[in-house]
Amino acid sequence: MVSNSAVRDSTRQVRFTTAGVSRGMLRLMPVAIFVVPFGIGFGAAAVQTGLSTIQASVMSGLIFAGASQFAVLDLWQSPLPLFSLALVALAVNARHIIMGAALSGWINQLTPWQRALALVTLSDANFADTQASLRSGDPEIGYLLGGGLILWLAWTTGTILGATIGSHAGNLDQWGVDVVMLAFFAAVVCGDLRQGARVLPVIVATAVALLTVDLLPAGWNIIAAAVAGGLVGAAQHGR
Amino acid sequence: MAMVTLATRLAGPWLMRHVPATPRVAAFLEAMSTSVIAGLVVTTLLHSGLREGGAVIAAVVLMWVTRSAVAAMAAGILMAAVWSAMAV
Numbered sequence: 001m002v003s004n005s006a007v008r009d010s011t012r013q014v015r016f017t018t019a020g021v022s023r024g025m026l027r028l029m030p031v032a033i034f035v036v037p038f039g040i041g042f043g044a045a046a047v048q049t050g051l052s053t054i055q056a057s058v059m060s061g062l063i064f065a066g067a068s069q070f071a072v073l074d075l076w077q078s079p080l081p082l083f084s085l086a087l088v089a090l091a092v093n094a095r096h097i098i099m100g101a102a103l104s105g106w107i108n109q110l111t112p113w114q115r116a117l118a119l120v121t122l123s124d125a126n127f128a129d130t131q132a133s134l135r136s137g138d139p140e141i142g143y144l145l146g147g148g149l150i151l152w153l154a155w156t157t158g159t160i161l162g163a164t165i166g167s168h169a170g171n172l173d174q175w176g177v178d179v180v181m182l183a184f185f186a187a188v189v190c191g192d193l194r195q196g197a198r199v200l201p202v203i204v205a206t207a208v209a210l211l212t213v214d215l216l217p218a219g220w221n222i223i224a225a226a227v228a229g230g231l232v233g234a235a236q237h238g239r
Numbered sequence: 240m241a242m243v244t245l246a247t248r249l250a251g252p253w254l255m256r257h258v259p260a261t262p263r264v265a266a267f268l269e270a271m272s273t274s275v276i277a278g279l280v281v282t283t284l285l286h287s288g289l290r291e292g293g294a295v296i297a298a299v300v301l302m303w304v305t306r307s308a309v310a311a312m313a314a315g316i317l318m319a320a321v322w323s324a325m326a327v
Binding site: 030031059062063064065068072085086089090093094095096097098099100101102103104105107108115116119120121122124127128129131132135173174175176177178179180181182183184185186187188189190191192193194197198201202204205206208209210213221222223224225226227228229230231232233234236237 | 240241243244245247248249250251252253254255256258260262263264265266267268269270271272273274275276277278279280281282283284285287290291294295297298299301302303306308309311312314315316317318319320321322323324
């Protein structure tokens with residue numbers, strides 16, 4: 001019953017160790033290296049929009065969510081439309097809620113402070129990596145924090161570089177650097193399917209994401225896709 | 240903004256505290272976790288072009304053959320770089 005791996009594992013004792021955190025950093029190092037150019041791009045764009053170097057760096061350090069940070073640059077004006085900024089942050093980052101819920105079987109075995117620590121750097125790439133390792137039967141939550149820390153370091157360092165020296169670091173897109181995250185996520189979906197994840201929820205999620213992208217505000221089509229895929233998985237259960 | 244973003248990170252497990260971990264709920268969450276990543280891939284592809292599509296195909300093929308995400312990323316990057324070089 002490969003497809004029930006997570007069902008079995010979520011009853012297994014979760015681990016949250018410093019060794020896991022270190023291994024999480026190493027596991028996502030290859031991704032994090034390529035996050036630096038994205039950070040440089042954001043830092044340079046932020047300074048062009050009118051943020052100071054400090055503001056841009058603090059923003060990356062505290063928020064650590066690239067897509068929403070780029071989105072709010074479009075709204076940056078004086079006085080700051082704080083409510084609109086908060087709404088954009090909520091819309092673009094609402095998928096974190098889905099990702100956290102997906103990990104809840106493991107996370108909620110931890111103490112409240114450990115939960116907060118494990119989740120503080122939750123983002124797309126470390127979620128993808130951790131859910132893959134949990135699925136393969138390794139109940140270690142340290143990977144989530146470790147992966148998040150190395151991504152955070154890369155994103156913040158990149159932002160500081162970009163805000164200080166501008167985008168002179170050059171445009172690396174011609175070297176294919178821009179597709180790293182996309183290739184990583186595609187690989188994780190492929191790996192999940194190899195680990196026994198069912199195909200139909202992924203097909204339905206893909207269709208829903210495509211069909212709702214023009215109907216829903218930015219970001220929500222991914223949530224619709226995730227919930228639709230989950231419902232198909234639940235409906236298939238036991239068959 | 241920072242507070243809202245942090246709240247989205249903490250909210251998932253908090254909302255699930257009192258949901259009983261039945262096998263059906265676990266099946267829902269397990270399918271959802273692959274689906275959210277698939278949704279990200281599709282949405283990104285929709286806003287990009289053939290070059291990115293080629294990179295995804297290269298990554299998927301390498302992942303299927305080698306089971307290594309690093310090899311898959313390398314293949315995706317290589318494909319995109321070659322595509323850019325040919326297009327210039």
